[in-house]
Amino acid sequence: MKVLEKLAQEKVLRDPIHDFIHIQDKLILDLINTKEFQRLRRVQQLGVSNSIFHGATHDRFGHCSGAYELARRVTDYFDEYYATKEEGDGLWNPEERMVTLAAALLHDVGHGAFSHTFEHLFDTDHEAMTQQIIMGDTEVHEVLLQEGPDFPNKVASVIAKTYPNPQVVQLISSQLDVDRMDYLLRDAYYTGASYGEFDLSRIVRMLRPYKNGIAVNIGGMHAVESYLVARYQMYLQVYFHPVSRGMEILLEHILYRVKELLASGKEDKSLVGPLLAPAFQPDHDLTVSEYLRLDDNVFLAAINGWQDSDDTILSDLSRRFLGRKPLKSIQINEQTAPHLDRLEKVVKEAGFDPRYYTARNDAYDLPYDDYKPTAKKPRTQIEIVLPDGSQRELSELSTLVAAIKGRASLDQRFFFPREMLYNGPDDLFSEVHADFKSFIKNDSFTPDGQ
Template sequence: MTEKLAHEKVLRDPIHQFIHIQDQLILDLINTSEFQRLRRVEQLGVTAFVFHGANHDRFGHSVGAYELARRITDYFDQYYRSQTADDGLWNPEEQLVTVVAALLHDVGHGAFSHTFEHLFNTNHEAMTQAIITGDTEINQVLQQQGPDFPNKVAAVIAKTYPNPQVVQLISSQLDVDRMDYLLRDAYYTGAAYGEFDIDRIMRTMKPGKNGITFDISGMHAVEDYIVSRYQMYLQVYFHPVSRGMEVILEHLLGRVKELLTLGHQSSDLVIPLLAPVFEVDHELTVQEYLRLDDNLFLAAINSWQDYPDPILADLSSRFINRKPFKSIQINEQSEPFIAELEDIVKDAGFDPAYYTAQNDAYDLPYDDYRPTDKKPRTQIDFVLNDGSHRELSAVSALVAAIKGRASLDQRFFFPKEMLNNGPDDLFSQVHQNFRSLIKNDTFIPGDH
């Protein structure tokens, strides 16, 4: 058992009102340098360029996920405590590993989150496990619960922990991670369609032999959660302007890598803390990774506005001063003309490798369990009044309508200048050719 605090500590939180810290272990984990680093990693990356309130960080989300896990496991302990070894109910001895895994589930996220992962081939879940089990303050704190406790927490993150109830509370189609970030992101972006009745959902959760189930009385609350998630992806996470900023960020960091391979001096281009990121074939150590955060990259990007390479300087200025690329959807009409559009951008003096991009935004709002899939999803399971079990889409016509339907938005990005129209336009014919294909962010096939 973990040591209890003499007096409960609370953190004020705009989503859950209070984060209740009752265990010394949780407080010690929050106070580690690795966890405090999450204050310097934005939850939504560059989304604040579109939704100006979205400056919340991974720290707030992580303690929020912990609080939800704490409330749910307390509820399970009160109403569904196991009485026999095979009754499939909640074992209170699983509470600590559950709330710790919820607290630490995002500790391995890098600067700018998924943009960083894509460009530098890192994986935040793998890094989270490495931080938990490696030579870190977090590992030292976890060791206080026993030498194998860090491995247990890492197993929850890896989804290999033997108790499916614990794994599904942390990672499933309805888990503490998703419930917190949807409400938190909706609050900070001002997107009311991301809200749902979380209290009702948590009170209809039940532990079962195969994992987490839900009482049928909570079906409409869960249905609302699925629709809220669907809307948040379409309206916030897939927003074309924030993706236009992500493209610029990815291209400017890629340009740094390119310049280093062309012989530019690393000491002139990147500060020592950033140097390991750009070393060819170098695998970042945990210690190197943990020194990276959004602030470090922002300071570097700010300085690159004055770098002698015109492409890097220009892209850095566009990013710092919020000048996103424009875009059009790639569809059956526009796809045959993408190469032509790239050529026109090149004719206007822009290197297509750095000033155009094809970007995909993909999400599957809900799907049922398919054991033959490479990464099968844990379905949302309901318990009916007669004790039988039904999968969510079998009891919700609304969810059935979107089940298995992927939200996919493919876009072609290009400099806004390609749509310029004025007397000083140096590429009037080029721009006229471009505008003949694009109007109001939409591809126009015309007679082409």
Template sequence: MFTEKLAKEKVLRDPIHNFIHVQDHIILDLINTTEFQRLRRVQQLGITGAVFHGAEHSRFGHSVGAYEIARRITEYFEQYYRSKSPNDGLWQPEERLLTLVAALLHDIGHGAFSHTFEHLFGTDHEAITREIIVGDTEINQVLSQVSLDFPNKVASVIAKTYENPQVVQLISSQLDVDRMDYLLRDAYFTGTKYGEFDIDRILRTMRPTANGIAFDIGGMHAVEDYVVSRYQMYLQVYFHPVSRGMEVLLEHLLHRAHELFTASDTHEKDFVGPLLTPLFNDQPLTVHDYLQIDDHVFMTYISMWRSHPDPILSDLSRRFLDRWPLKSIVINDETAPLLEDLEQLVDIAGYNPKYYTARNDAFDLPYDDYKPNVAKPRTQIDFVLGDGTHRELSELSPLVAAIKGQVSFDNRFYFPKEMLNIEPDELFADTFKTFRSYIHNNALTTPNPES
């Protein structure tokens, strides 16, 4: 088996973990693959940098950060919870390498603009991650040096079907290496302090059990703080209305480009270029084609489309590049009856509602306990009490109990900001007056660092 250690540990300097410690030859080889290096060109938060200007960090940094947390956990488990007999529910040292590799590669399949890409093109980054791991790639070649079945083992961890629940839950659960790193990393780069939590305390209270991962009761408040931090980050950063306005622009300009591509003669399709053509052809993307696309590729073409003869594609591209986000109001019982009139008003003002308006929702479940009968049951966060019994987090924390199962939901109507400056036709005067009042009121409660 190809499991040799490096003659000398290599370190990557990191703003979150100080150092990323690379001790295994295979980890260094995986980092140096073409597929992993591509993650440097995929931003962690997509276009959120249009709102929080420091949010320019990449999937590369997040992936090595998740690996580092996994390295710390497995090292701690081997020291204090090493298995002594079969089926004792403790940590099996032979799972170390698989855990580290799965943590490192868990996001290898993310597309350009991260989750926005999945929404636009109907891709599944976890499915693509598994294809990259088991397919004809440099990553597969490196993994196969461990053993012929090692790539399939790594893919099964990503798919959550691997036989050891401890490994699966470290990579994917309600408190895993992925979430711990992205919360701290995103908080740091966006400058939002409420995303911080005491990771050192959490890691020291984590322990393996027969059913997966649990926590000592002494770490309850640190874990509680983590859940609240995640809740706050979704409300204040991940669901930010201006960032979503930029996503709407991106979605609409790509839809317009796709329509023009589909309707064009062969010799007129070159405005898309060879890297995006497989995507716009509406054919299943090969892994090779998928890996050719990153944020930089899209930004290059969008910059070119600024000068495209189609006025809609040109204008949307200009708005996206120059940060002219669409404005929004919250859709509720009071505003919902206005929306059809508002769409007509946008049309009368010269903006095609198909491309300049949108209804956009965002939702998240910050924490929930285990419900085995739902389609995708969540692994609950369990604590080990002094007598050895287990209790679920929300049973111990009134704060978490208050947000357990509560969906954070925000539904918005987006429109061109210029609409605020027009003088509406008499037919829409009353509607528009009411509309403007909602814009004003909404602005008072929107967490928007930039106008």
């Protein structure tokens, strides 16, 4: 076994969530100092959500560092109390510590600009890109090779969920993992949403390894309940916020407009500049090097310039985005759905191109579910260890979790220009606005226009 190189003196990062992030291994410090990891300082954790929650300016660097810190605490705890004694006993193998820490630190190193918005627009996958960064010609790859020629592949396989030890995989990616535990607390802190809080220390001390993964001692069940409720509330109140989604749609439509202008030949590559040009090149798969040059700042600088575009749609959308003028919305349900085509038509009659000024948007999350082997993406259920050593799935013991198990949170909305509701006395489209507002009053659908 390779003897891991410890730092002569522990390094610490001050952190508002975990107090200190303890860096004890040279490998971890070297990974943090790579240019690929430092790029995460320029990728915000919640994309455009800071336009609603002004404190939400935290970045992926902090989140990845926090996920590492939680993995360090868990593995240290396992090393002390649950270290394997004989082969096949299902306990924790201390030799798995470093691959776990590296995977936790790097799990989001491939995230694109503006959180998940980039993936929707440019058909990328941050987990696939993370694996390419780990295995490619990068500083991250060179650092990982310090632990051995096969170490980068081991870390990449944890991200891909193919690593042979399910304990390691579940610590990084499951329904109770270091990723979720960190981002829930971190996002709650920076958005000011106190309902996103839960007893992290209790959960960490109640985790225990077993042959097929990670379980929770019965004494930690209520802390896990609180964690799942916090996750449920954060999705409804923060991640699904309609104004944030209205801003995301503006961003998407800005970039779609740029794509259209370039494809039509109305603009040349000077519209996007050398850094953005590869992303807008048709049928071009971004290289790792091209991808890593893109961050929030690159896009924001471009949008700032597009405010002065000769194209009225691009300039208007850019000004709305930077001036925080999100699209308004109403919920889509059985009552509203039959009238959406009519509403889009009215928006068009008012002079707005519906392709860029309307949208139908779904926000979906499943707060908890048990293992279903036939599902497209089966979830690793949370196992509770009883005093006699036997295990039960969480919802079998918790009536609270049973009530939310398998119940998806779905919020479907129709977005439209805010001017459709707030026209002035000199508005040229007063009759059109009256028609639109016969359907919508005070952001709610009304059947008056039927």
